[in-house]
Amino acid sequence: MLLEVKDLDVSFRNDEGEVTQAAVDVNLTLDRGEILGIVGESGSGKSSVSMSVARLLPSPPAFYPKGQILLDGVDTLTMPLPELRKIRGKRIGVIFQDPMGSLSPLHRIGDQLVETILLHEKMTKAAARAMALEWLGKVGIPDPLVRARAYPHELSGGMQQRVMIAMGLMLGPDLIIADEPTTALDVTIQAQVLRLMKELHAANSGVLLITHDLGVVSQMATKLAVMKNGRVIENSNDPSAFFNEPTHPYSKSLVAEAKKMELE
Numbered sequence: 253m254l255l256e257v258k259d260l261d262v263s264f265r266n267d268e269g270e271v272t273q274a275a276v277d278v279n280l281t282l283d284r285g286e287i288l289g290i291v292g293e294s295g296s297g298k299s300s301v302s303m304s305v306a307r308l309l310p311s312p313p314a315f316y317p318k319g320q321i322l323l324d325g326v327d328t329l330t331m332p333l334p335e336l337r338k339i340r341g342k343r344i345g346v347i348f349q350d351p352m353g354s355l356s357p358l359h360r361i362g363d364q365l366v367e368t369i370l371l372h373e374k375m376t377k378a379a380a381r382a383m384a385l386e387w388l389g390k391v392g393i394p395d396p397l398v399r400a401r402a403y404p405h406e407l408s409g410g411m412q413q414r415v416m417i418a419m420g421l422m423l424g425p426d427l428i429i430a431d432e433p434t435t436a437l438d439v440t441i442q443a444q445v446l447r448l449m450k451e452l453h454a455a456n457s458g459v460l461l462i463t464h465d466l467g468v469v470s471q472m473a474t475k476l477a478v479m480k481n482g483r484v485i486e487n488s489n490d491p492s493a494f495f496n497e498p499t500h501p502y503s504k505s506l507v508a509e510a511k512k513m514e515l516e
Contacts, residue, residue, distance in 0.1 A: 253322075254458045255282040255305065255427055260319030262300045262482075265312060274300035275482045278319070282475075284426070287450075287459040289473030289491070291466060291506065297482035302429050302462045304329070306344045307336060323427065342372040345425035347449075349432035351412035355404040361388075361415055362400025365422070372423055387418040391448055410441035417448060428453060431462045446471055466510040470495060478503050 262275035275297040282288045290298040303309050305321050307328060321328045323343070328336060340346075348354040356364055365384035366377065373380070381400075388396035391414040404412055413433065420428060430449065434442040450472060453459050461472055469476055469491065476494060478486040486503045488494040498504045 253281055254284050254324060255280070255460070256320070256322040257281075257301065257305075258320040258322065260301065260304070260321065261317040262297065262304055262309070262314065263317055264314055273482055274314075275304075275479075278479075278482075278484055280477055280484065280487075282427070282458040282460060284458050285455045285474075287453070287461055287472050287474045289461045289463060289469035289476040290479060291463060291469055291476060292479035293464055296479040298462045298479045299431055300482075301479075302431055302460055305427070305429060305460070306340050306346065307331075308340075308346070338372070341368055341425070342423050343426045345420035345423065345428045347416050347420040347428065347430040347433045349435050351409070351416045352404060354416060355412065357404055359403075360400065361402055361404065361407070365400075365415075365419060368419055369422070383422065384418075387422040388415070391415070391418045392444065393418075410438075410445070413441070413445055414448070417445065421449075421453070424457075426457055428457055428459045429462070430459060432464070433461075434465075434468065435463075442468075466495075466506060478506070 257278055257280040260275060260278040261273065264272045264274060278297070278301050280288065290302065292298045300309065304316070305328060316329055319329070362381065362384055365387065366380045369375070369380040369383055370377065385396045385400060388399060393399050393411060393414050399407065399411070407415070417433070420430070433449065434445050446468065449459070461469070463469060473491050475489045476491050477484050478500065480502050486498065486500045494503070495507055498507050
C-alpha cells in the first residue's frame with residue numbers, strides 16, 4: 253500500500269494552551285494508480301489531514317496526539333526532518349489551491365521550477381532548465397520559453413495553476429496531493445486543469461484529491477472519503493455507487509445538493 257493513514261488525530265494548540273481538534277480517528281488508504289477524493293465542507297478537516305502527510309502544517313501550533321501516516325510503510329510523522337525534506341517534491345508532490353500564495357512573487361517562473369529540480373535531481377542547470385520548459389509545454393502553457401521568464405503576477409490564474417501542476421508532477425512523485433486545485437478557476441479552465449492532472453498522473457502514482465466539489469470527484473476519483481467535523485463518516489471504493497446510494501445522512505445531503513445544482 254502506498255499510503256496508509258491510521259487512527260490519526262490532528263490538533264492545534266493556541267498561545268493560551270487551548271486545543272482544537274481538526275481531525276479525529278482518521279483512517280484512509282491509497283495505492284498506486286488510485287485517485288482518492290476527500291470531500292467535505294470548509295472546516296471538515298480534509299486539508300489538515302492531507303497537509304499532514306508531508307508535515308506541511310506549521311508545528312507548533314499543529315501536533316499529532318496519536319496515529320500514523322505510512323508512506324510505503326514508513327511513518328512520515330516520526331521521520332527526521334532532513335529525510336522528510338528530501339522526499340517533499342521528489343516522492344510527494346503537492347499542488348496547492350492558491351498559486352499566488354505558493355509561488356514566489358520575486359522570482360521568475362522558470363527559475364522556480366529549475367530550483368525545485370536541482371534540489372532533488374543531480375543534473376546541470378541547463379538540463380534542469382530544459383526539463384522545466386518541457387513541463388511547461390506538457391501542462392499546456394504556450395510559448396514556454398517566454399512564459400518561463402515571467403513573474404507569477406504576469407500570468408493568468410489558469411496559467412499559474414498550470415505552473416503549480418508542473419511543479420507538483422515533474423519529478424514523478426509516488427504520491428500527488430492536490431488540495432482544492434481548481435477552486436479559483438472558471439469552469440472552462442477547471443475542466444482543462446482536471447484533464448491535465450488525470451492525463452499526467454502515471455499509473456504508478458497515487459493521487460490524494462481534496463475538494464468540496466462533488467462534480468470534481470465524480471470526474472476524477474476512483475475511490476472517495478467524506479469528512480465532517482474532523483471525522484471520516486463514509487468511505488467508498490465505488491464512487492458511482494456512492495453517488496447513487498450514499499449511506500450517511502450528510503453524504504445524502506451533499507449528493508442531493510450536487511444533483512440540484514446540475515439541474516439549475
